[in-house]
Amino acid sequence: MKILLIEDDPFIARALCAALENEAHTVLWAPSGPEGLEAVKSGSPEAVLLDLGLPGMDGIDVLKSIRAMPSPLCDLPVIVVTAREALESRLEGLDAGADDYVLKPFHTSELLARLRAVMRRKGPIAGEVLRSGRLALNTVTHECTVGGSSVTLSKREYALLAALLVRPGAILSRRALEDKLYAPGDEPEGNAVEYLIHALRRKIGSGFIENIRGLGWRIRKESA
Known part of the structure; x- marks a missing residue:
């Protein structure tokens, strides 16, 4: 599966890319909000892992922009991965269209399990x-x-x-x-x-x- 990771911290990004690639996924990495949106349009990802504290454009605005795109891009599975633990932030992310919300720090096995669960709920993808x-x-x-x-x-x-x-x-x-x-x-x-x-x-x-x-x-x- 091709996964787009929108994350500005290179240490976290490298660790997540290694964990996902170890599970035989292909990973695209975008370090900012605008680059993430461009990768959604041009990279044909099948799922998005989205940080909220991004340079150039806040993650919530990135999520809202994805949901405003034409089909099928607007239906991309999006999991918010962030350190913002306040209930208001979690509700804001879910209300903006996130399929799930994972708080940092987290164990990669939990993230992978949540990703599989989201993909099952979304239904089968061509070429999977x-x-x-x-x-x-x-x-x-x-x-x-x-x-x-x-x-x-x-x-x-x-x-x-x-x-x-x-x-x-x-x-x-x-x-x-x-x-x-x-x-x-x-x-x-x-x-x-x-x-x-x-x-x-x-x-x-x-x-x-x-x-x-x-x-x-x-x-x-x-x-x-």
């Missing part, structure tokens, strides 16, 4: 499902199915499978997969990727993920 034959992965709800049967994945199993399914047939090296799975500074164990792939094969079947000796792994291209 990655597929290869009988294997399908919903990038909003994180649901994995094989032949229509649901499979429960861990966070890193999901991220690894999503990375491979973005381009079925393309080979990803160990380093490329580690970059998708771990935040900067994290040191994965030497066999972490192999362990995850082994766990995935036990859940989805052994035939989907192919090892290309000396190069890496890929999802076999299969017709539905």
Whole structure:
């Protein structure tokens, strides 16, 4: 899923971008209100994470401007992410059209859960499902199915499978997969990727993920 983050604090922005990309999302970052509105129009995001204390234009005004845009932009899911904890500020954000409101500081797992909940309420989005034959992965709800049967994945199993399914047939090296799975500074164990792939094969079947000796792994291209 493509997410637009409108946040002026670069430290918070980098941390959020890393957390979201670790969940196989694509992130656009805008550090000011006007840049955020331009990114809504030109970047085709599927959801917006919006700070309120922004340079150039307050977040509430950004939110009101989004809701005043023509369809489908006016219906973009927007989660306000801010340090303004006063009840009046929360009510103002919700009244202006926010789908949810998360107070700083927060745990990224809570934000991701709220994002998934908002996306489920908004309904399905075109292009949200990655597929290869009988294997399908919903990038909003994180649901994995094989032949229509649901499979429960861990966070890193999901991220690894999503990375491979973005381009079925393309080979990803160990380093490329580690970059998708771990935040900067994290040191994965030497066999972490192999362990995850082994766990995935036990859940989805052994035939989907192919090892290309000396190069890496890929999802076999299969017709539905």
